[in-house]
Amino acid sequence: MTTWIINGKIWNEASGGTELMHVRVEEGRIAEITSEAPASGDYEVVDATGKLLAPGLIDMHVHLRDPGFEHKEDIATGTLSAAKGGFTTIACMPNTRPVTDTPETVSYILDKAQREGAVKVLPYAAITKNELGRELTDFEALKAAGAIGFTDDGVGVQSAQMMKDAMALAQSLDRPIIAHCEDDSLVVGGFVSEGEFARRHGLKGIPNESEAIHVGRDILLAEATGAHYHVCHVSTEQSVRLIRLAKQLGIRVTAEVCPHHLLLSDEDIPGMDPNWKMNPPLRTPRDVEAMIGAIEDGTIDMVVTDHAPHSAEEKGRGMELAPFGIVGFETAFPLLYSRFVATGRWSLGFLLRRMTSDPARVFGLDSGRLEPDAPADLTLIDLDEERAVDPETFVSKGKNTPFGGWKLQGWPVLTMVGGRVVWREAQ
Numbered sequence: 001m002t003t004w005i006i007n008g009k010i011w012n013e014a015s016g017g018t019e020l021m022h023v024r025v026e027e028g029r030i031a032e033i034t035s036e037a038p039a040s041g042d043y044e045v046v047d048a049t050g051k052l053l054a055p056g057l058i059d060m061h062v063h064l065r066d067p068g069f070e071h072k073e074d075i076a077t078g079t080l081s082a083a084k085g086g087f088t089t090i091a092c093m094p095n096t097r098p099v100t101d102t103p104e105t106v107s108y109i110l111d112k113a114q115r116e117g118a119v120k121v122l123p124y125a126a127i128t129k130n131e132l133g134r135e136l137t138d139f140e141a142l143k144a145a146g147a148i149g150f151t152d153d154g155v156g157v158q159s160a161q162m163m164k165d166a167m168a169l170a171q172s173l174d175r176p177i178i179a180h181c182e183d184d185s186l187v188v189g190g191f192v193s194e195g196e197f198a199r200r201h202g203l204k205g206i207p208n209e210s211e212a213i214h215v216g217r218d219i220l221l222a223e224a225t226g227a228h229y230h231v232c233h234v235s236t237e238q239s240v241r242l243i244r245l246a247k248q249l250g251i252r253v254t255a256e257v258c259p260h261h262l263l264l265s266d267e268d269i270p271g272m273d274p275n276w277k278m279n280p281p282l283r284t285p286r287d288v289e290a291m292i293g294a295i296e297d298g299t300i301d302m303v304v305t306d307h308a309p310h311s312a313e314e315k316g317r318g319m320e321l322a323p324f325g326i327v328g329f330e331t332a333f334p335l336l337y338s339r340f341v342a343t344g345r346w347s348l349g350f351l352l353r354r355m356t357s358d359p360a361r362v363f364g365l366d367s368g369r370l371e372p373d374a375p376a377d378l379t380l381i382d383l384d385e386e387r388a389v390d391p392e393t394f395v396s397k398g399k400n401t402p403f404g405g406w407k408l409q410g411w412p413v414l415t416m417v418g419g420r421v422v423w424r425e426a427q
């Protein structure tokens with residue numbers, strides 16, 4: 001079957017602008033990109049007039065909550081939420097119930113995603129059994145089942161020896177270690193960062209070193225083992241300094257940052273509102289500046305959402321007791337487009353790279369590019385329409401966001417995966 005996507009605006013790096021193009025899709029892949037309008041014939045048409053036509057966005061850090069926490073999200077709702085946000089490939093974290101620490105659970109996720117998923121799902125498996133930090137999982141069997149990397153996201157691996165063993169094993173299997181960096185001995189009891197908000201409310205804060213101390217430790221272990229070490233949701237200036245140095249030294253380290261750590265500091269927290277509680281916490285304005293500098297100079301390779309849905313009941317327990325985490329799929333692109341591209345700080349091409357080709361390069365994925373023979377994983381985005389964020393319209397089960405009411409532009413309107421339309425905004 002042939003589909004023509006007509007009149008799309010495609011980013012052209014050479015000219016630093018967009019140009020009007022038509023894309024022919026055959027057998028789930030891009031067959032042709034041309035400025036010549038197609039002759040009439042027997043094909044399906046997707047009209048992209050007035051819209052940006054971009055490679056499908058890639059999100060290498062998400063929580064689908066399935067199996068085990070389906071009241072927060074499941075594979076069907078999570079992937080549909082991703083599709084609505086313009087994402088076509090997502091990598092899901094193993095802090096499920098049971099924890100994704102056996103080949104059976106990896107297979108469960110892949111099978112269910114195949115049957116019910118709107119977008120491509122790449123599962124990570126746990127580093128340690130039940131993410132308890134005591135015993136390594138069977139990396140080889142997990143890789144054979146389809147795990148693309150290993151992580152205990154949600155908690156830090158506390159033992160350096162355990163992390164070193166994990167890296168050595170991951171290296172021998174040519175798979176990355178993805179690390180949630182947090183030293184438990186430095187965070188006891190804190191739920192916001194050490195800073196203005198904590199001082200004002202008399203709260204014990206989470207110090208920046210609790211993250212950076214793991215980053216520093218793990219960079220040394222990556223150097224010693226040769227493993228590909230990827231740092232989760234970087235949030236502190238200290239971590240950025242260490243990653244920058246490690247890259248200069250040629251150590252195999254890569255990193256990600258979330259939109260909220262690029263846009264919000266602890267000083268923006270309006271009060272004791274659990275929608276502003278996430279891990280890592282919002283840091284100081286100085287850290288936010290460091291995140292922006294690091295994504296701009298390539299110290300941080302990519303943007304991820306860390307989409308972390310929780311139920312209204314769970315988030316309703318108050319700041320102290322509510323779980324950490326905010327949803328991310330349905331606001332990520334409009335947030336970054338509105339705050340960094342529409343304001344003239346970044347080019348559109350730069351933002352797209354950090355959400356498509358850069359994650360694809362780091363994780364060796366066959367997507368994230370708009371060129372002949374690439375998979376037809378595409379997203380159409382309305383760059384002009386301005387609309388306020390309304391959590392009640394999210395297709396995710398999670399409505400937990402600090403961005404409700406924000407007026408944004410750059411809303412995805414259609415998402416295609418492997419040549420199939422998986423999301424279309426009602427006109």
Ligand SMILES: NC(=O)N[C@@H](CC(=O)O)C(=O)O
Nearest residue numbers: 063153154278279308324325
């Ligand atoms: N980011 C969060 O605040 N929460 C994540 C865990 C994690 O990403 O560490 C979750 O699973 O809810």
Ligand SMILES: [Zn+2]
Nearest residue numbers: 153154180232
């Ligand atoms: Zn984490």
Ligand SMILES: [Zn+2]
Nearest residue numbers: 093153154306
């Ligand atoms: Zn996470």
